[in-house]
Amino acid sequence: MTQALLNYLDTHVEIIEKRLDQLVPIQKGDDKLLYLAARHALLGGGKRLRPILTLATAEMFGTHSCNDILDAACALEMVHTYSMIHDDLPCMDDDDYRRGQLTVHRQFDEGLAVLAGDYLLTYAFEILADLTTMDSIKKIKLISILSQRCGGKGMIGGQVMDLQFEGKTLQLSQLQMLHLKKTAALITASLEFGGIISDATSEQLKYLTTFGEKIGLTFQIVDDILDVTSSQMKHGRQTSSDILNNKSTYVTVLGMEKAKLYAQDCYAEALNILNHLDYDTTILKQLADFVIERNK
Amino acid sequence: MTQALLNYLDTHVEIIEKRLDQLVPIQKGDDKLLYLAARHALLGGGKRLRPILTLATAEMFGTHSCNDILDAACALEMVHTYSMIHDDLPCMDDDDYRRGQLTVHRQFDEGLAVLAGDYLLTYAFEILADLTTMDSIKKIKLISILSQRCGGKGMIGGQVMDLQFEGKTLQLSQLQMLHLKKTAALITASLEFGGIISDATSEQLKYLTTFGEKIGLTFQIVDDILDVTSSQMKHGRQTSSDILNNKSTYVTVLGMEKAKLYAQDCYAEALNILNHLDYDTTILKQLADFVIERNK
Numbered sequence A, B: 001m002t003q004a005l006l007n008y009l010d011t012h013v014e015i016i017e018k019r020l021d022q023l024v025p026i027q028k029g030d031d032k033l034l035y036l037a038a039r040h041a042l043l044g045g046g047k048r049l050r051p052i053l054t055l056a057t058a059e060m061f062g063t064h065s066c067n068d069i070l071d072a073a074c075a076l077e078m079v080h081t082y083s084m085i086h087d088d089l090p091c092m093d094d095d096d097y098r099r100g101q102l103t104v105h106r107q108f109d110e111g112l113a114v115l116a117g118d119y120l121l122t123y124a125f126e127i128l129a130d131l132t133t134m135d136s137i138k139k140i141k142l143i144s145i146l147s148q149r150c151g152g153k154g155m156i157g158g159q160v161m162d163l164q165f166e167g168k169t170l171q172l173s174q175l176q177m178l179h180l181k182k183t184a185a186l187i188t189a190s191l192e193f194g195g196i197i198s199d200a201t202s203e204q205l206k207y208l209t210t211f212g213e214k215i216g217l218t219f220q221i222v223d224d225i226l227d228v229t230s231s232q233m234k235h236g237r238q239t240s241s242d243i244l245n246n247k248s249t250y251v252t253v254l255g256m257e258k259a260k261l262y263a264q265d266c267y268a269e270a271l272n273i274l275n276h277l278d279y280d281t282t283i284l285k286q287l288a289d290f291v292i293e294r295n296k
Helices: A003-023 A032-042 A049-060 A067-088 A110-129 A136-149 A155-165 A172-197 A202-229 A250-254 A256-274 A282-293 B003-023 B032-042 B049-060 B067-088 B110-129 B136-149 B155-164 B172-197 B202-229 B250-254 B256-274 B282-293
Strands: none
Touching (some): A003 A067, A032 B155, A049 A067, A049 A202, A049 A282, A067 A172, A067 B110, A110 A136, A110 B110, A136 B136, A155 A172, A155 B032, A256 A282, B003 B049, B032 B110, B049 B172, B049 B282, B067 B110, B155 B172
């Protein structure tokens, strides 16, 4: 990772986390645990890849940064966090740790974890609807794309397939379909957000979508590889729940070496797509580098 | 209940259920269980009070009925159904039955119940964003009000309070606050939907909000009374989980007789508010009658 990208990530992660902290403040009252539980997951670290992709895409198009763009990016991080909270539940992946800290249902309780997830999902839509300077047509486009990417034909559908596939040996095509929905869909939405905000053409949006799918798959393949190669300390969680839950992964389906090659292929395809965009794609390219080179 | 209202309910329930069936069709593929689980809850009966309130309010204002209004009303029923699915989970109220049939987590499994709820919530926002003939400004108003009414300061906040209050003896004011959020907020949204769709003035919307709060509370008080008085056969569920979970109810806080009087008070206040609306409020009045007179 270049020093320039490191600086870029540091700066943007700080801005995003500061805003997330403001958007979900500590509260008093009988419902205060809801906000503590949501903050536990939302502010407990993370790469902030999705909001950074939105900001980087908008910057690429030369869109003047403003509070509305930051808030739209934060809405994506909230949806991502909700999906993590629900995925970690005992009735799903049953994970005790995430990013080196207890998962929400372990730190608090299961009921609160379900509700904290519900809250972050609902709040993401509220944030988008209430953006102050963006016109309604654009806000509707964001809400439409987000609800589709994280709905039954997107992230939630992927999670259902994930549960259904437990204990089964999958074909590569099935694994692909699963992760296009479960992992890539929200990453795709993050790029599309940047495009929609910047009045991208439908052709440009299509390239952003495909780039999102490719780095989304790359992200998942790398995740599967790291699940095997990383120690608990490095990866911030215990033995992979995928392995414990007997799930097919790119490593179990392809083998380690072919999985690594496949990640390289997806990454190369992603970079190739960027050539179609007549803008300075340096940051998006470096973010693709980050996705394939990351070690946690 | 008058024959006129019975006919009104029959006609509207049929229209709503037909549309819900179209909106969440049976699907093939590896994610088909998601749709079966959602349909199990969504099409398993129910009063359809929330969508009917939206349709009745729009009719009161003389708004020409169209597919968009019906779909907006159906989105409310989806949000209501999601909240029921999640409330019934073992980590929440732990209910095995609802409306005389197994709850989603008992008919399918817990993971699928969490995801079916997530799906219906997300889909509600997708439906609103994708309404075909409504202008974006109005769609944003609907999405904003829905996300607020069912968010942390609304329904979800109420559910958190409900969990926190378990085993505690509440003051009437606490019970009120809980149910204004947990039960009344979405009923309020249903009336506000009808108002927003019909370009109601902010004053008219305020009356609709207060009417919603009053019939929402009436609804809850009657619910608490029915929990005690109804047999499993009549009420369609087993011994009340509220009682099993040692929750305060209007009956435990006020006693049965005072609870009945209090329901009458709320109902009377609701009717009183309708007098401020210069429209034919017959149907809304009859729906308030239905809320207080219902026996299931």
